[in-house]
Amino acid sequence: MSAPTPTVAAGPVPTGPVPAVVHVLAGDVVGPVRRRVFGAFVEHLGRCVYGGLHDPSHPSADAAGFRQDVADLVRELGVTVVRYPGGNFVSGYRWEDGVGPRELRPRRRDLAWHSTETNEVGTDELAAWARDLGIELMMAVNLGTRGVLEAVELLEYVNGRPGTTWADRRVAATGRDDPHGVRIWCLGNEMDGTWQVGHLSAEAYGTLAARTAAAMRMADPHLELVAVGSSDSGMATFGTWDRTVLEHTYDQVDLLSAHAYYELRDGDLPTFLASALDLSAVVSRLGAIADEVKAARGGTKDILLSVDEWNVWYHDGQLAQEAEAAAADRDGDRGWPVAPPLFEDAYTVADAVVVGDLLMTLLEHADRVAAASLAQLVNAIAPIRTVTGGPAWRQATFHPFALTARHARGQVLRTRTEVAAQETAHGPAPLVHAVSTWDETDRTGVVLLVNRATDRPALVELDLAGLPSRGSVEAVGLWDDDPSATCTVQDPDRVRPRPLAVRDLGAGRVAIDLPPVCWALVQLRP
Numbered sequence: 135m136s137a138p139t140p141t142v143a144a145g146p147v148p149t150g151p152v153p154a155v156v157h158v159l160a161g162d163v164v165g166p167v168r169r170r171v172f173g174a175f176v177e178h179l180g181r182c183v184y185g186g187l188h189d190p191s192h193p194s195a196d197a198a199g200f201r202q203d204v205a206d207l208v209r210e211l212g213v214t215v216v217r218y219p220g221g222n223f224v225s226g227y228r229w230e231d232g233v234g235p236r237e238l239r240p241r242r243r244d245l246a247w248h249s250t251e252t253n254e255v256g257t258d259e260l261a262a263w264a265r266d267l268g269i270e271l272m273m274a275v276n277l278g279t280r281g282v283l284e285a286v287e288l289l290e291y292v293n294g295r296p297g298t299t300w301a302d303r304r305v306a307a308t309g310r311d312d313p314h315g316v317r318i319w320c321l322g323n324e325m326d327g328t329w330q331v332g333h334l335s336a337e338a339y340g341t342l343a344a345r346t347a348a349a350m351r352m353a354d355p356h357l358e359l360v361a362v363g364s365s366d367s368g369m370a371t372f373g374t375w376d377r378t379v380l381e382h383t384y385d386q387v388d389l390l391s392a393h394a395y396y397e398l399r400d401g402d403l404p405t406f407l408a409s410a411l412d413l414s415a416v417v418s419r420l421g422a423i424a425d426e427v428k429a430a431r432g433g434t435k436d437i438l439l440s441v442d443e444w445n446v447w448y449h450d451g452q453l454a455q456e457a458e459a460a461a462a463d464r465d466g467d468r469g470w471p472v473a474p475p476l477f478e479d480a481y482t483v484a485d486a487v488v489v490g491d492l493l494m495t496l497l498e499h500a501d502r503v504a505a506a507s508l509a510q511l512v513n514a515i516a517p518i519r520t521v522t523g524g525p526a527w528r529q530a531t532f533h534p535f536a537l538t539a540r541h542a543r544g545q546v547l548r549t550r551t552e553v554a555a556q557e558t559a560h561g562p563a564p565l566v567h568a569v570s571t572w573d574e575t576d577r578t579g580v581v582l583l584v585n586r587a588t589d590r591p592a593l594v595e596l597d598l599a600g601l602p603s604r605g606s607v608e609a610v611g612l613w614d615d616d617p618s619a620t621c622t623v624q625d626p627d628r629v630r631p632r633p634l635a636v637r638d639l640g641a642g643r644v645a646i647d648l649p650p651v652c653w654a655l656v657q658l659r660p
């Protein structure tokens with residue numbers, strides 16, 4: 135598979151505005167824009183489900199208790215697939231607790247997030263919510279505290295036709311014969327992490343995942359199964375974990391997962407703005423390992439990647455606080471709260487630019503990344519925030535995701551960018567990053583752009599000469615004089631996309647000036 139879009143450094147970092155020329159290479163297709171790349175993640179964590187998606191007391195709640203104002207925002211975000219129910223939560227979850235009559239569902243301790251799980255929402259409720267929104271469900275099975283039996287029983291419950299016990303229980307619970315029809319399944323979550331309930335070695339996990347996958351395939355050979363890959367590129371086991379797991383599971387799985395979170399550390403904005411370089415390296419490295427395992431086994435299928443948790447997350451501080459609280463909790467004083475407000479990060483303009491850039495990078499690897507989930511959807515590290523019983527609003531990170539999901543279609547085209555690079559902890563980072571898509575059916579396209587310079591505009595010249603004839607070119611961007619600006623419940627529209635001027639240079643070229651720390655979408659219409 136191919137390397138991502140080449141960038142040509144055009145000499146030393148300029149002191150004034152950053153000149154950049156982006157050539158869209160019309161005939162050079164990386165791969166299709168896969169709709170599953172616009173996925174998100176819903177975990178029983180904090181107020182993602184309870185108080186986020188689901189809040190029966192809210193004026194907009196439907197009969198099932200799901201907030202319709204939040205559902206409208208999820209629609210607007212353009213989410214195509216939702217991964218559920220975890221995350222670390224899944225590794226201690228008994229799925230049976232969350233189905234059947236609500237009054238009989240147990241309250242359980244959730245060890246992952248030190249919370250009480252009421253089980254008011256479970257598989258059937260989430261599946262119905264997703265179906266109403268036209269969203270595909272991607273489910274994870276618990277391979278932390280459970281195994282093959284529970285996974286195949288869950289599969290029967292979710293996808294089985296009436297006539298056997300678990301499928302009949304679903305029919306009784308939902309009043310519908312039709313199965314939920316979940317095609318894509320994660321074989322556990324982050325089993326490489328010592329923080330995971332039931333954490334395993336790569337050998338032990340690979341063996342269990344292969345056995346579970348084989349049993350699930352006996353029920354349905356057409357499932358798409360995801361083996362757990364590395365949770366973080368900084369882990370000592372990054373790469374070796376993935377190789378060992380694939381050596382065990384290659385015959386049984388279709389995809390390998392990767393998780394990637396980034397945050398601004400020590401005020402180093404240039405390095406933060408270059409986070410996409412790390413994600414790109416992760417995808418390339420894991421792709422190469424998958425190809426090596428394939429070759430060593432004489433295999434015929436390519437293992438694709440499911441980047442099923444990615445985002446900006448200020449987790450260093452939060453997880454340290456969590457560990458401190460756990461250490462101090464000698465007498466169980468912390469308690470087991472229901473839906474505590476966890477990880478409700480308020481995202482800045484700079485965070486949104488990074489999120490836009492990460493999504494561009496996932497598209498740029500269209501020949502390897504088959505699915506991805508922004509982690510998460512509501513309240514917990516999410517593009518949508520709510521007040522329980524009160525308003526819901528879009529965070530800054532909502533906008534690049536929504537615009538890309540709406541407008542990027544057809545195929546990803548390679549681009550060649552001439553621009554200077556700046557030194558970062560991820561290596562030399564081109565100051566302008568560009569990714570392009572083209573949809574031949576309606577002859578529309580987009581060029582997604584980021585200006586990673588923190589203090590200077592970028593003067594971008596787009597060379598579109600190779601594309602079929604086109605009409606209008608319009609651009610919107612996300613930037614602010616204050617890159618730390620956020621959207622709040624008091625000022626939910628503080629950060630919004632705004633039009634950017636496009637100048638026609640003739641001969642298939644246009645010019646767009648990007649302010650510092652800016653993400654932009656350029657639309658090419660017939």
Ligand code: AHR
Binds near residue numbers: 177220223443
């Ligand atoms: O998304 C939050 C958590 O991050 C998930 O539960 C876990 O899989 C990851 O470590």
